[in-house]
Amino acid sequence: MNASRQEQEMQQRVFADKCQRLHTHLVGTKSLLREIGEYNRSKWPVHYPLGRIAQAMTTSNSSGLRRTNSMLMSSDSTLVGEVGPTPMRRAMTVEDVPSSSSSSDSDADAERLLDANDLSVLKLDLRVSYHGDSDVIGSLEESSIARLFDERLMQCEAHIDKLIARVTDKSSKILVTGDLNAGKSTLVNALLRRDILPFDQQPCTMLFCEVVDASLNGDVEEIHGISDISAYSQKDPRTYTRVSLPDLEDVVMENSEQFQQLKIYTRDVRSDGASLLHNGSVDVALIDSPGLNRDSLKTTQLFARQEEIDVVVFVVNAENHFTLSGQDFLVSAGNEKAHIFIVVNRFDAIRRKDRCERMILDQIRELSPLTYAERSDLVHFVSAHEQLAAERSGTQGAESFSRMEKSLRSFALEQRFKSKLAPAQRYAMNVLGDVQYLAAENVAAATKRIQEINALLRESMPRYETLLHERTDTTRQAEAALDDGCAEVRRHTAAHLTNTTRHLQDVAEKVAYPGLLSLWTYAESVLLAMVRHLEHEVSECDRFACFTIQHARADLARLEDHRRSLDDGESKDAASSWSCGDDDASTSSSLTASQLAPIGSISNALDTVQLELSDFVDFDIAHNWAALTSVSTAVTLLASKSMASNALTLLRLSSTMGPHTARRLMVASAALIGLGSVFYVLSDMDATVRRKLSARLELMLDEEGFVHHHAERLTTEASRAIRPFVWHLQHTFQRMVEAEEHRRADHLRRRHVAQDSQIYFDELRIKAHSLANLVRAVGNADAANGPF
């Protein structure tokens, strides 16, 4: 007895140590998930292998196979068929998919390291996004996947929280379920050695009845009818309705008050060593459930899946074997709990017991291979009815029942790890296995992305260098076209107008002289002709400027064409906006001086020029002297020809005539010369007007800087007309370069993120691997102390 006690204490210590270690590793696993979630949200949307899921769905649809409610359910054989050999081992959970069907994935995506179907816990349920078109999944955005993945991580964290609570929890729950009328209530009563739960030949249990030791209720035997189990507190009477023992049968059979569950606090007078409810180490709860049928199957499956359920006792009616509902339940519960404790009841009613035993075991082998593997401990053929009858009569019960009871105690108590810690360990292993899978996938994805980006950067480098070079070269050429054009306009205008002002008199000479009497009109015509000529010549300069502008624009258009040939479509807007300018350039053949800024008055001074008297009188001494010289010469010549001899004669005569006569002769000669001069001046009046007016205009234009003004005006106009094209060209080139630089910067940023992620996921894989080893070691250490 002492040895057994010591052994029990030893087991308790080992179990406590395991709980502690598993607790630590679960906390570690949870913080790893949190870290991944953070990384997924802020740095790198976790790459999730989608290709095969879409493929599987397409196959599923085309073959007409029905999918189960969840991709995580094991019965999804369509997905299973797609699962190839998995490179990493992992434990099984409810979310595992047994690969029972043949693999035909020879055409598997060679690029994929992994398959989403290889994931268990972190597998995403993408059916919500699936509408019969596999492309929908293919086109799921990275961000949507990341969000779904984030949600999944949070669900896992919440689940781990429950597992942590479970690992530290000292209670253990045993769910008794099975087909209708299999004898579940009778079995619970037999285990308690009391007729507490009602039993009947007809289906009678309508709700879950949890039987616990009265010590948990202040040692008071009570029945609580609970309407909302999540709000239930045994200390708060508002959360339950007390049910009296005599009413229990009605409540269980009718459940007219629609309780969710009954909690039955009962006293087990047996010793710790014999009692299942109070056994010295854990508080056990036995839960009787409604018989399985199509209506209750789902509820019971959900109930059994609760983390608090450590053991599922499946009661089979030896007379009926497994019903379809029972088979369904066993498969799904087997995936959750791995091992199911099976009690084949009503064995007393079987005549050919061997045959029945063989047939039922064959079925178990199919339905729950793990349970079958440990059938000597986990499968029992009993008669609960006989056990109760023996109890009532005070006789010894059947050996088979006490063996079953011992195994159940062993399963629930001595091997608590298997029923209580193993699911948590298995879940953590699966999570960590999935993390390793996804980490490897993401390392591969990051590596691939780095390679792709490197290739892109390499490919785009020559283009970038060309752009830089072309931008400098083209900008220089465009500036040169502008400068040359402006310089040409300035040079031409200055030279042309200077020449024009110097030769205004030539223009005047073309005006017909109507005679002395119309001298004033003549002067006006001369002035007008010169002004018109000036206007004409200014317009000529304008036309030349237009021509030069066209020429420069044509040069720039050629440069723009060249730029567009380098454009890969990123700056089409820019191109289209140039095309407007280009249209201008193309229609520039029709560019006229009127398209330049209006000339206005060609000269301020010309607007106000008036004829003056001085325009008709030449006070120019030099010029007059020359004229007089010419007149005197003419007179001299005249004298020399007609009167020279007479003059000499006069001189000679004066000596003979006397001085008075000679003086009169001299006066006459002078008068003759004066008359000649006046005649000459009057006859040269038109030339005087032309000369005077042209000189005055030239002086006036010089003073007001006529030539400089127009040279500057047209240079400015030319610059104004050409520069926008230069700017446009520079701007579009700049945008092209910036777009390229932006692309390159984006590539570099993405590469940096990918490099960081590559390191992060590689480290994560190692971290998850070591943590998985530690979690596994929790079970391994037990191997020295127990069968697990």
Ligand SMILES: Nc1nc2c(ncn2[C@@H]2O[C@H](COP(=O)(O)OP(=O)(O)OP(=O)(O)O)[C@@H](O)[C@H]2O)c(=O)[nH]1
């Ligand atoms: N012969 C025989 N009859 C049994 C045995 N166990 C239970 N019964 C009878 O089978 C009938 C059903 O028993 P219950 O315990 O009510 O069965 P149950 O599975 O709880 O029924 P539901 O909860 O309604 O599904 C009752 O009449 C029991 O007396 C057994 O071991 N042998």
